[in-house]
Amino acid sequence: MCGIAGAYSWPDGGPLTDRLTQCLAHRGPDGDGRYDHRDVHLGHRRLSIVDLSETGAQPMTAEGLALTYNGELYNAPELRAELEAAGVRFRGTSDTEVLLRAWREWGTDCLPRLRGMFAFAVYDERTGELVLVRDQLGIKPLFFVRRGGGVVFASELKALARELGDTLNVDQAAMIASLLYYWVPDSRCAYREAEKLPPGTWLRFRPDGSTETGTYWSLREVAEEGAAYRGEVDLHAVVEDSTRKHLLSDVPVATFLSGGLDSSYLTALAAREQPGISAYTIGFRPEDAKFEAMPDDLRYARIVARQFGVDLHEIEIAPDVQDLLPRMTHHLDEPIGDPAAINSYLICTAAREAGVKVLLSGMGADELFAGYRKHLANLLALRYRRVPGVARRAIGAAVDRLPVASSTRGYRSVRFAKRFLSFADLPEETAFRRSYTMYDRAELLDLVSPDLQSEVDDVLTEHADVYYDTKLTDQVNRMCLADARMFLPGLNLTYTDRSTMAASTEVRTPFVDVEVVRAAFRVPGREKIARRQGKVALKKAATAILPDEIVYRPKGLFSAPLRAWMSRDLAPLVREVIEDGVLVESGFLQRDALRKLVAEDAAGREDRAKHLWHVLTLEYWYRGALRGERLGVQ
Secondary structure, three states: EEEEEEEEEEEEHHHHHHHHHHHHHHHOOOOEEEEEEEOEEEEEOOOOOOOOOOHHHOOEOOEEEEEEEEEEEEOOOHHHHHHHHHHOOOOOHHHHHHHHHHHHHHHHHHHHOOOOEEEEEEEEEEOEEEEEEOOOOOOOOOEEEEEEOOOEEEEOOHHHHHHHHHOOOOHHHHHHHHHHHHHOOOOOOEOOOOOOOOOOEEEOOOOOOOEEEOOOOOHHHHHHHOOOOOOOOOOOHHHHHHHHOOOOOOEEEEEEEEEEEEHHHHHHHEEEEEEEEEEEEEEEOHHHHHOOOOHHHHHHHHHHHHOOOOOEEEEOOOHHHHHHHHHHHHHHOOOEEEEEOHHHHHHHHHHHHOOOOEEEEEEOOOHOOOOOHHHHHHHHHHHHHOOOOHHHHHHHHHHHHOEEOOOOOOOOHHHHHHHHOOOOOHHHHHHHHHHOOOOHHHHHHHHHHHHHHHHHHHHHHHHHHHHHHHOOOHHHHHHHHHHHHHHHHHHHHHHHHHHHHHOOOOOOOOOOOOHHHHHHOOOHHHOOOEEOOOOOHHHHHHHOOHHHHHHHHHHOOOOOOOOHHHHHHHHHHHHHHHHHHHHHHOOOOHHHHHHHHHHHHHHHOOHHHHHHHHHHHHHHHHHHHHOOOOOOOO
16 A cells, blocks of 8 residues: 655646655655656655565556556456466566556556556556546545646645645535535545546546546446346355455555454454454443443454454553544545544554554445445335324424433433434435435535535535436445445545555455445345344355354444543534634634534534534644635635
8 A cells, every 4th residue: 555646747747746745655654766757757655565575666667657556456466367378577576567567468458357446647658648547446545636738646635735735725515515424525525626536437648638538347337237136146255255355465464353243254254364363443431432322342352353363452542632633634635524533543553553554444344235224224214204294293202302411421322213303204315315414404504604505505416416326226225326436435435544544554445345346236135134134144144254142243333432522522622613713704604503503412402423523623624724725705
């Protein structure tokens, strides 16, 4: 895993590439490199994982091609064997060289054959063309800014923002999207002039200033092909194969282990391949865990570790959140309000201090196999709508009067009930959006400047457009597809990449794999959610290796004791942001609406901890992003 940067037909592209590459030093502390040819400049920061020798250094050149590459190819051995059979000779053992030789042999036709996570730039000295590429599922990031026929690119937005900040402007629609979702969708960027290369696509720049784009892999098409599949799906074999391939490394590999189904499944499979593998898990201060009513993940993680001979490392989450909040906001590139990023960062920091560079994560299983509460809740809402209106109104009134917390603890069941009733009567797409986002339309309009109504409506329309952009007739798989297209790349893969690379570690996601995705959408929704239980198909597969007490334990959350933090550690910061924050002073956020959120949370009437946490992250991101620029609502 590495950091890449470069410039093509850009004024002072060489010095700019040097500065961009230096901004990415945390992504690759093991080495750096540069390539220059006319007005093409490629930079690289290396985190050495496969082929630790100089034959794996980048940018890599061969036969008139130059490549700067961030990622891992898990089918590199198979591709290498195929290329060798065709007469291709290799200098080293890196997957970088496999990719470079595959590009020379097959060009863009090699892309659908790649199995891994990657973002790269390849330059052809013969044609003078530069091509940018991103992996099928958006695991690895690639940001760029283009002007005229030129482009400058980097693995992280913060690098571009630091070097081009005077010419970049904050995108108000992206800020609104961040408020709604608590993250910025992959289709948008926090700066108007910057772009993210969409997953499964490539973008070619030519010397004459023209460009060409292509799509080599479509998640929507894979999902629709899966719906037409009528054969048996050996899900355990697919997950086992993916896990085995994700262990490919010349350095030790460890795992995240929460004690939940997904991480336990991968850890058990990995332990079969690498006995004694290390795993990292987290716990919380007792007072925080009690207030938040959080599950006892440590107990289950210890069961898995004992059964499979795993070397378990336990980390207590008790950070100085006032100090960590602005640092995490900086690391995350865009305003992301999920405190789980802190967990990932602290786990990877501990692992890195122990000499571990690579960890496996269970990320993606919930999205693909309908494991979130929202998936089941949206199906239950179909039944709830058949309850007579008089009864629904009575239920709603009774639940509305219940408190979500006392002075000493929170009531999760009440929070869940209020959340459910906030969307249970709505149409399918609106209900699904409301089941996991922060505000409905009216609340969002109250929160931001009245002049931003059109941007609010654009953001809401985009969600509907993505949700309905499919021929799937299965509601469960429609939800899974929407999650895999928006929630997974926009939030979970994004915070995983930035928070873990901030600690100079590589996290791999065996569930977010093209073959696992293909298998997931061959499983009908009725086999994912059944008898009021989610992720049924994956649980059935996991019983091949895991005990029932792990497979069927109550679902936990990879999160943080947010309500405890907000009520104690961060309360002063909330007051500061509401009374003196730049977002309020600019007119973007409305002070009275924020005060209402605080009052509702303080009284225990509603759970607004996540809302207020994200207001803090948005404020700190905005302060760091503007470099003296003011948002200015027109």
